Amino acid sequence: MTQLNFQQMSRAELRAYILEHRDDEQAFHAYMDKLKSEPVLANGTLGDLEDSARFSELLERVQKTKQERRRSDF
Numbered sequence: 216m217t218q219l220n221f222q223q224m225s226r227a228e229l230r231a232y233i234l235e236h237r238d239d240e241q242a243f244h245a246y247m248d249k250l251k252s253e254p255v256l257a258n259g260t261l262g263d264l265e266d267s268a269r270f271s272e273l274l275e276r277v278q279k280t281k282q283e284r285r286r287s288d289f
Contacts, residue, residue: 221245
């Protein structure tokens with residue numbers, strides 16, 4: 216059997232693999248590591264959290280980015 220290189224797989228490829236091989240713990244851990252190492256969806260300061268208008272803007276940006284990523288994963 217050929218050893219797969221999970222680090223070279225895209226997030227979507229690795230997710231698809233895990234869905235087909237649910238008992239592969241090594242793949243699962245590689246996927247969790249990949250999710251953990253992704254860049255932050257939004258950046259800001261603590262002051263932004265106190266400003267309700269700025270917070271709403273950041274929240275909308277995060278939600279939009281998550282939706283786009285979900286679409287690209289399938």
